Amino acid sequence: MNQKTKAISLTCAVMMAAFMWNTQSHAAEVGEKEMPLMLAEVSSVNTFNVNLKKPKSRNLPPAEDGIHDPENEATHSLQHPLDAYKGLPPSDFGNYVDWVKAIDEGKIRPRWDRADPNSEPFVMDLDIVRPVKASVPDVVFPHRQHTEWLLCSNCHPAVFVPQRLANQISMSAILLGQKCGLCHGKVSFPVETKTCRKCHSKPKPADWEPPLSEATLKNPWK
Amino acid sequence: MSSKIKRNVLKSMIIGVLAYMGTLGVPQTAQAEYADVVINNYADAAGMRPAVFPHWFHRIRFRCKVCHADLGFAFKAGGNKITMAKIIDGKFCGACHNGEISWSVENCAMCHSGVPGQPTHFHGSTVQRLIAPAYKPLQVKDTTK
Numbered sequence: 001m002n003q004k005t006k007a008i009s010l011t012c013a014v015m016m017a018a019f020m021w022n023t024q025s026h027a028a029e030v031g032e033k034e035m036p037l038m039l040a041e042v043s044s045v046n047t048f049n050v051n052l053k054k055p056k057s058r059n060l061p062p063a064e065d066g067i068h069d070p071e072n073e074a075t076h077s078l079q080h081p082l083d084a085y086k087g088l089p090p091s092d093f094g095n096y097v098d099w100v101k102a103i104d105e106g107k108i109r110p111r112w113d114r115a116d117p118n119s120e121p122f123v124m125d126l127d128i129v130r131p132v133k134a135s136v137p138d139v140v141f142p143h144r145q146h147t148e149w150l151l152c153s154n155c156h157p158a159v160f161v162p163q164r165l166a167n168q169i170s171m172s173a174i175l176l177g178q179k180c181g182l183c184h185g186k187v188s189f190p191v192e193t194k195t196c197r198k199c200h201s202k203p204k205p206a207d208w209e210p211p212l213s214e215a216t217l218k219n220p221w222k
Numbered sequence: 223m224s225s226k227i228k229r230n231v232l233k234s235m236i237i238g239v240l241a242y243m244g245t246l247g248v249p250q251t252a253q254a255e256y257a258d259v260v261i262n263n264y265a266d267a268a269g270m271r272p273a274v275f276p277h278w279f280h281r282i283r284f285r286c287k288v289c290h291a292d293l294g295f296a297f298k299a300g301g302n303k304i305t306m307a308k309i310i311d312g313k314f315c316g317a318c319h320n321g322e323i324s325w326s327v328e329n330c331a332m333c334h335s336g337v338p339g340q341p342t343h344f345h346g347s348t349v350q351r352l353i354a355p356a357y358k359p360l361q362v363k364d365t366t367k
Contacts, residue, residue: 059255060253060254062335064253065252065255065258066252066253067254067336068274068335068336068337069336072335073331074331074335075331078332079279081278094256097278108282110282110283111284111285111288114317115323121285148285149287150286150290154291171356172358175352176349177349181348186257186346186347186348187277190256190346191348192348
């Protein structure tokens with residue numbers, strides 16, 4: 001079983017167990033009078049935002065983050081992210097640090113070479129605009145911010161052919177972890193409502209209208 | 223209380239506890255730092271806790287290029303088949319955790335700090351947060367050409 005189906009089946013198991021637990025405990029309360037189960041309840045199925053898993057707090061110390069083992073003594077020697085982030089420009093997502101600004105403002109100076117602290121990256125300032133058919137703003141891919149962190153060979157040619165508009169990119173691919181999603185949604189800033197406009201940053205002309213679908217154009221009752 | 227109900231309550235309790243224990247292995251319940259990687263291809267089987275690699279900690283000190291180009295880490299959690307033999311030969315983590323650039327390899331528990339039994343995974347990945355699989359785009363005719 002792969003990890004995803006396992007996760008789904010486990011979630012189902014939990015929900016079923018919780019459901020059974022609920023009905024069973026009611027059965028236990030009313031059981032003595034042998035009453036039928038007819039309790040009107042607000043359905044717990046019709047929730048708001050099934051995906052609302054707000055983290056109770058952000059940037060937890062390793063011992064409380066759920067993946068580090070607090071039984072391991074060395075876990076308590078690991079750094080608290082908030083100690084490391086002191087003085088870094090904040091953001092609203094991911095690590096809640098604006099990593100691009102942190103470099104631009106000189107707040108961090110990550111090495112470009114493992115051993116040589118004076119080695120500098122070869123930064124290339126070239127924006128690639130990708131027009132988007134949908135109503136969201138067009139995408140601007142900035143080489144500058146990327147070449148601060150990465151080598152050309154991290155992207156070219158394996159992930160992107162180095163030619164404007166030669167690559168087919170879609171949100172579907174990105175959300176599946178391909179193309180821009182190879183890094184965004186994993187290490188670089190995540191793909192969520194708060195970040196759409198970081199990529200979709202070039203506004204459409206004021207008179208822009210989304211193209212009508214063929215079904216609408218052909219509709220005889222129009 | 224009738225014994226049937228008691229049995230049922232017990233049954234659902236057991237299922238509930240089992241299901242709860244099951245969720246402990248599911249990464250979604252954790253609140254770890256974005257981009258933390260748990261690596262557990264072999265560690266558990268050898269009686270070690272899984273290794274945890276914190277991206278946030280390392281990217282303050284090194285650009286992505288150092289690891290993902292110079293040191294040859296592929297962009298795939300668990301995909302590099304890291305072993306201790308490779309590490310003591312100076313590959314992967316061993317290129318730095320050698321007592322020169324960073325503390326050396328005998329600090330086993332600094333890296334092997336994960337909750338036992340966790341699968342290899344990437345924490346906070348967008349793919350894991352989707353409720354349903356991502357959509358498949360339609361093959362729309364390109365009218366711009």
